[in-house]
Amino acid sequence: MTKIRKINNRYTFSAIPDKIKKELAVIKFDLDEYVKEIEKYKNNRPYNQFYYDYDLELDFSENPKIPFDINDRWYYYKAYHYLKLGLFLRKDAPPFKVSLSHLSPEILFELSQLDDKDIKFVLKQSVGRIFEDINFDLYHNSISDKLEVLLVI
Amino acid sequence: MSYDDNEDKEEDISIDVDKLKQQLIVNQEKSLQEQQFSQENIIINEEELIHQINNNDFIEYVIQIVKKTVKCGDSLIRQILYTGLSSYIVDDPINLGIMAPSSEGKTYPVEECIKFFPREDVYKVGSMSAKALVRDKGILVDTRLNPIEEKLKQLKKQVNRLSKKSQEEEKEEKLEEIEELYKDAKTLIDLRGKILVFLEPPHKEVWEILKPILSHDSYEIEYPFVNQTDKDGHETKKVVVIGWPSCIFCSARDESKWEMWAEVKSRFLTSSPNMIPQKYLESTKLIAARKGLPNLIQQQTIISDIEIKLAKECILLIKQKINDLRIKNNNADGKISVWIPYAQLLQSELPSNKGTDVRLVKRIFSLLNIVPIVKLNLRNLLVLEKEISIIADLQDLKEVLSITQNFEGIPEYKIDYFYNIFSSLYNSKTEPNSNTDNTKKEERKGVTVRQLCEYFKEKKGKSISTDNMKKTYLNELINNGLIDYESSKIDSRQYIYYPVVESPKNLPSITFNNNHIDNISPLSNLNQFDNFSHLHNIIFEKIIKSADENWIFSEIMKLLRYRIDSANIRGPFADYLNNHEKFKFIKNNPCFYTVDKEEEKQSIVSEDDRKETSLNSEKEKEYCCCYNTPINDRMTIRQFTKKYIENPQTRFDIERNPNNALFGKISPIISNLPQFDVKDS
Numbered sequence: 115m116t117k118i119r120k121i122n123n124r125y126t127f128s129a130i131p132d133k134i135k136k137e138l139a140v141i142k143f144d145l146d147e148y149v150k151e152i153e154k155y156k157n158n159r160p161y162n163q164f165y166y167d168y169d170l171e172l173d174f175s176e177n178p179k180i181p182f183d184i185n186d187r188w189y190y191y192k193a194y195h196y197l198k199l200g201l202f203l204r205k206d207a208p209p210f211k212v213s214l215s216h217l218s219p220e221i222l223f224e225l226s227q228l229d230d231k232d233i234k235f236v237l238k239q240s241v242g243r244i245f246e247d248i249n250f251d252l253y254h255n256s257i258s259d260k261l262e263v264l265l266v267i
Numbered sequence: 268m269s270y271d272d273n274e275d276k277e278e279d280i281s282i283d284v285d286k287l288k289q290q291l292i293v294n295q296e297k298s299l300q301e302q303q304f305s306q307e308n309i310i311i312n313e314e315e316l317i318h319q320i321n322n323n324d325f326i327e328y329v330i331q332i333v334k335k336t337v338k339c340g341d342s343l344i345r346q347i348l349y350t351g352l353s354s355y356i357v358d359d360p361i362n363l364g365i366m367a368p369s370s371e372g373k374t375y376p377v378e379e380c381i382k383f384f385p386r387e388d389v390y391k392v393g394s395m396s397a398k399a400l401v402r403d404k405g406i407l408v409d410t411r412l413n414p415i416e417e418k419l420k421q422l423k424k425q426v427n428r429l430s431k432k433s434q435e436e437e438k439e440e441k442l443e444e445i446e447e448l449y450k451d452a453k454t455l456i457d458l459r460g461k462i463l464v465f466l467e468p469p470h471k472e473v474w475e476i477l478k479p480i481l482s483h484d485s486y487e488i489e490y491p492f493v494n495q496t497d498k499d500g501h502e503t504k505k506v507v508v509i510g511w512p513s514c515i516f517c518s519a520r521d522e523s524k525w526e527m528w529a530e531v532k533s534r535f536l537t538s539s540p541n542m543i544p545q546k547y548l549e550s551t552k553l554i555a556a557r558k559g560l561p562n563l564i565q566q567q568t569i570i571s572d573i574e575i576k577l578a579k580e581c582i583l584l585i586k587q588k589i590n591d592l593r594i595k596n597n598n599a600d601g602k603i604s605v606w607i608p609y610a611q612l613l614q615s616e617l618p619s620n621k622g623t624d625v626r627l628v629k630r631i632f633s634l635l636n637i638v639p640i641v642k643l644n645l646r647n648l649l650v651l652e653k654e655i656s657i658i659a660d661l662q663d664l665k666e667v668l669s670i671t672q673n674f675e676g677i678p679e680y681k682i683d684y685f686y687n688i689f690s691s692l693y694n695s696k697t698e699p700n701s702n703t704d705n706t707k708k709e710e711r712k713g714v715t716v717r718q719l720c721e722y723f724k725e726k727k728g729k730s731i732s733t734d735n736m737k738k739t740y741l742n743e744l745i746n747n748g749l750i751d752y753e754s755s756k757i758d759s760r761q762y763i764y765y766p767v768v769e770s771p772k773n774l775p776s777i778t779f780n781n782n783h784i785d786n787i788s789p790l791s792n793l794n795q796f797d798n799f800s801h802l803h804n805i806i807f808e809k810i811i812k813s814a815d816e817n818w819i820f821s822e823i824m825k826l827l828r829y830r831i832d833s834a835n836i837r838g839p840f841a842d843y844l845n846n847h848e849k850f851k852f853i854k855n856n857p858c859f860y861t862v863d864k865e866e867e868k869q870s871i872v873s874e875d876d877r878k879e880t881s882l883n884s885e886k887e888k889e890y891c892c893c894y895n896t897p898i899n900d901r902m903t904i905r906q907f908t909k910k911y912i913e914n915p916q917t918r919f920d921i922e923r924n925p926n927n928a929l930f931g932k933i934s935p936i937i938s939n940l941p942q943f944d945v946k947d948s
Contacts, residue, residue, distance in 0.1 A: 214288045219282060219287075222288065226287050226290060226291060233291070234298075264295065265292060
């Protein structure tokens with residue numbers, strides 16, 4: 115049981131996405147390890163399964179808005195590659211997964227107070243802000259209307 | 268929740284994070300399931316649609332809507348719609364050819380019917396070249412028919428980014444990979460569930476590609492066809508066409524002179540629009556209303572946008588139902604099972620003297636598979652183990668025979684010409700032609716083209732040139748062995764024509780008196796402009812005569828023979844059958860309106876009157892198909908047999924003519940029904 119003391123600063127509905135985005139933005143990961151895992155998956159994948167090459171590079175030089183190196187920021191890295199997916203196959207963008215372990219107990223509590231529709235909205239807003247950081251126009255011209263955010267353990 | 272007034276509050280909230288996480292995941296899964304369910308199942312709400320169109324026969328509603336803009340073409344409309352819907356039944360779609368002289372209304376009814384189908388399901392081929400077909404509709408696939416376009420696109424982008432000298436090797440590798448992919452690549456054209464509409468005869472190359480597909484030889488066919496896929500000169504050398512589409516073909520060409528005609532004829536159910544003055548009159552009235560009335564009034568008097576939307580929804584719902592049924596049966600080949608109890612009766616009535624007869628029988632049975640599937644919600648079901656079969660009704664036979672117009676595959680207007688012009692003129696002659704001074708005389712009785720032209724003008728009120736007469740009518744009749752010709756003795760430049768079939772009016776092999784023909788009820792119950800063949804009418808009437816409870820019971824027994832081991836039967840046979848889990852009849856015909864009426868009645872009447880009403884309704888219940896069993900419930904064999912033969916309501920059934928007994932058949936099997944009467948009651 116995790117105890118939270120003195121919650122005297124509950125977030126307003128409009129502040130929740132921003133708070134979630136800030137929490138997700140600082141999540142770090144090891145890129146090399148990740149690439150190794152992807153390689154392992156690529157070798158074992160079924161012959162008839164589609165996959166997207168994560169090594170593929172896109173030129174974002176025209177509208178550089180990324181405030182920092184994305185290579186060690188997990189959600190920025192994912193969002194960056196999702197944008198590339200969006201470019202290729204707008205309607206088939208897979209759901210964007212957000213791990214519950216990356217969210218603070220305060221946020222979890224706030225989410226638990228919302229209904230399904232609001233949870234969806236709040237999560238999409240927060241993830242959408244990460245996408246907007248990378249390339250605002252590209253996001254809204256590609257997968258913004260189709261993107262779904264899923265919570266995973 | 269209000270967040271504004273809690274700023275000063277201090278709370279101690281204890282939370283279990285793991286529990287919260289679990290709760291969030293569970294809620295999310297629930298909402299995802301609901302979302303998925305709503306996407307999969309409720310594309311079109313059937314009950315709502317029934318309520319809106321006030322009819323539970325969806326296809327009939329669409330037909331009525333099309334009839335608002337297509338006049339005097341009941342058969343043709345039905346043929347086009349059934350052909351279109353047959354594409355969703357993967358097993359055996361129909362191909363329909365519509366032949367008529369120019370401006371007789373071939374393309375118009377097709378356009379009017381096809382517009383109700385989902386746009387993505389219709390390919391209008393027009394005068395499309397083979398290249399256009401392959402490029403527009405084809406996708407790049409590897410040898411296992413997996414799409415490779417995305418992969419190629421990505422590889423190409425990678426290559427473009429490898430511009431530095433140090434990356435040359437890597438670039439080479441990627442290029443090799445691309446080449447490798449192109450080496451085995453094919454172009455795939457997927458025609459599953461598609462409706463091909465040829466508004467003009469296709470190019471020869473397109474025809475060559477589609478020909479084997481239309482004859483349903485093989486489900487997947489590969490052709491050598493070079494198709495350049497990109498600017499770099501990559502090309503695929505093979506085109507794979509997969510699936511059997513249904514096909515509608517309109518032609519005003521003189522098909523008998525057309526080299527593809529024999530091939531078209533063998534693959535298509537040939538039909539032609541009605542060409543009667545009444546149709547022209549109705550059509551001009553419609554044009555006047557369409558051009559002369561304000562749009563809002565047109566919406567009210569001709570056809571409204573809501574009606575069009577509802578008709579589109581009806582087609583979508585039928586498609587949805589067919590897909591559902593296919594998934595339920597879960598066959599490897601996606602075949603939907605249909606049981607036609609009168610299949611043997613029909614087969615024995617249909618002609619089987621020459622090759623074209625086989626084709627006709629195949630077409631009739633194809634349609635007999637399609638009509639019950641389209642009217643699925645109105646038909647009873649037979650459950651044999653896990654397989655659900657739709658039971659074809661006698662109404663379906665009536666529908667099918669009314670829309671298969673002629674035996675030979677000759678367009679209806681040419682048959683009409685043969686009977687009403689050619690034979691009529693020929694029969695009016697009593698002796699062979701001779702010249703004016705009687706010096707020369709033909710050896711046999713015959714008619715010349717000029718005489719035919721004059722007679723045509725006299726009968727039809729429009730003139731036709733001798734050349735046109737030859738090309739349009741006579742060549743076709745000669746090709747089909749209905750007439751023959753020889754050089755004239757009077758003028759050697761001319762030919763005389765004579766019928767080979769001795770008495771064309773006697774084509775039906777059954778003879779009966781003229782009064783009887785007059786009394787035959789029209790097959791289609793809609794209007795006087797329906798095309799119908801008397802021969803088919805006779806077949807239908809004969810089958811109706813044979814269709815009694817004994818007959819349908821014997822047909823059920825024939826099925827049982829294959830499924831039920833008689834050694835295992837314990838107790839009364841009727842109980843055994845009616846409770847058998849692997850063999851049951853399911854009612855799939857909810858009488859919405861009867862139920863509604865009953866409810867209305869009960870809500871209006873006072874308490875005192877209710878007793879009396881309930882007594883009356885008890886009486887009505889005996890006749891209502893829904894009161895005995897709940898919706899979608901099991902029927903006993905007795906209920907099924909009784910209901911099955913109740914359906915066809917023709918004048919023939921009501922006016923029992925003793926002369927017609929000749930055509931009836933007596934079932935050789937002694938009835939077991941009395942036992943069932945006792946058990947079921």
